[in-house]
Amino acid sequence: xxxxxxxxxxSDKEMTLLDQLAASRGMxxxxxxxxxxxxxxxxxxxxxxxxxVFVERPSTLEKTELMML
Amino acid sequence: MKELLGQVDLYNxxxxxxxxxxxxxxxxxxxFDDFDQLWQPMLAKRGAEVHSLAEAANANVQDARWDWVGxxxxxxxxxxxxxxxxxCGETQGLMLVNLNGFGQIEVQKGRELIYIELLATAPWNRxxxxxxxxxxxxxxxxxxxxxxxSIDSGFHGRLGLHSLPQSESWYRDEAKFTDLGLDAPKRMxxxxxxxxxxxxxxxxx
Numbered sequence: 001x002x003x004x005x006x007x008x009x010x011s012d013k014e015m016t017l018l019d020q021l022a023a024s025r026g027m028x029x030x031x032x033x034x035x036x037x038x039x040x041x042x043x044x045x046x047x048x049x050x051x052x053v054f055v056e057r058p059s060t061l062e063k064t065e066l067m068m069l
Numbered sequence: 070m071k072e073l074l075g076q077v078d079l080y081n082x083x084x085x086x087x088x089x090x091x092x093x094x095x096x097x098x099x100x101f102d103d104f105d106q107l108w109q110p111m112l113a114k115r116g117a118e119v120h121s122l123a124e125a126a127n128a129n130v131q132d133a134r135w136d137w138v139g140x141x142x143x144x145x146x147x148x149x150x151x152x153x154x155x156x157c158g159e160t161q162g163l164m165l166v167n168l169n170g171f172g173q174i175e176v177q178k179g180r181e182l183i184y185i186e187l188l189a190t191a192p193w194n195r196x197x198x199x200x201x202x203x204x205x206x207x208x209x210x211x212x213x214x215x216x217x218x219s220i221d222s223g224f225h226g227r228l229g230l231h232s233l234p235q236s237e238s239w240y241r242d243e244a245k246f247t248d249l250g251l252d253a254p255k256r257m258x259x260x261x262x263x264x265x266x267x268x269x270x271x272x273x274x
Contacts, residue, residue, distance in 0.1 A: 002070070025181065031223025035168070035181060038149040042169050045147070 008033075044068060071097040074214065079157050080205040088204075090157035092214055096141040103160035104137045111192035126235050129197040132189050140165055140187065150186075153214050155207050162207035164188045166215055168222060170229050174247055174261050182227035182261070183219040188212070208236075212244065216267045226267025231257040244270060 010018065022032045043053055043066070053066040072094045078087040093100075116125065116133035125131045144150035149169040155162040170184030190207040192198050216226045231252060232240050240246045240260045247266070252259040262270070 025223075026225065027181070027223035034148075034222070038168050041147065042149045
C-alpha cells in the first residue's frame with residue numbers, strides 16, 4: 001500500500017492521551033491514529049446519511065445520541 | 070488502487086499439482102469483468118433453479134445475489150473497508166472486510182478486529198455446484214490474508230465472521246475458530262478468531 005508521511009504536532013496532553021490509548025488497546029500509535037480515522041469516517045458517513053448514533057448505558061438503558069457539529 | 074500483496078500456491082484438483090496464484094488488495098475492472106462475465110452467469114443459472122434457502126445451500130449458490138461490483142466501489146471510498154482478490158488467470162476468490170469490528174468473546178471483548186463481511190470462491194471451485202471443482206484452498210488463502218491484515222492493523226490477528234450454514238463445520242472443526250452460536254438477526258452462526266487461533270491458523274499448512 002502506498003504510504004505518505006506527515007509530521008503531526010501534538011500537545012503534551014494529546015500525546016499523553018495517544019500513549020495511554022495505544023497502550024490500553026495494545027496497538028502502536030500509528031495503528032491507533034489509523035483506526036481513529038476509520039471510525040471517524042464511519043460515524044460521520046452514517047450521520048451524513050441521516051442515521052443516528054447512540055451510546056447506551058447498560059445498567060439503566062439510558063441512551064445518549066452522539067451529535068457531531 | 071489495486072496492489073499485489075504476494076504469490077501463493079493454489080492446489081489444482083484437475084492436474085493434482087500447485088499453480089501460482091496472486092493475492093491482490095482492492096479489486097479492479099478485471100475482477101469486475103470476471104465476476105460479471107464468468108461468475109454471475111453460473112450463479113444465476115443455478116440460482117434460478119432453486120426455490121428456498123435450503124435448496125440454495127445445497128446448490129452452494131447462497132451468494133448468487135451478492136453485488137461484488139457495487140460493494141467494491143463503495144469499499145474503495147471507505148477507510149474502514151478493504152477488498153481482496155485471488156487470481157490464477159481468472160478471479161478465483163473475493164473477500165470484503167470491515168476494519169471497524171469489535172470482539173465479543175470474553176478474551177477479546179471490545180477489542181478491535183477485522184470482520185469478514187463477504188467471502189466467496191469462484192463457482193467453478195465449488196462442490197455441489199460443479200461436478201469437478203477446479204481449485205482447492207481459495208477460502209483458506211483469503212482467511213489468512215484477513216489475519217495478516219489484522220496483524221498489520223495492530224489487531225494481532227483477531228477476526229470475526231458470520232458463516233453460511235454449509236461452511237460452519239469448516240470454521241469450527243477445520244479452522245478451529247470459536248463458534249458463538251446462532252446470531253438470530255442474521256440467521257447465521259457467528260465465529261471469532263482469537264490471537265492464538267490466528268497464529269495457529271497461519272502455522273497450519
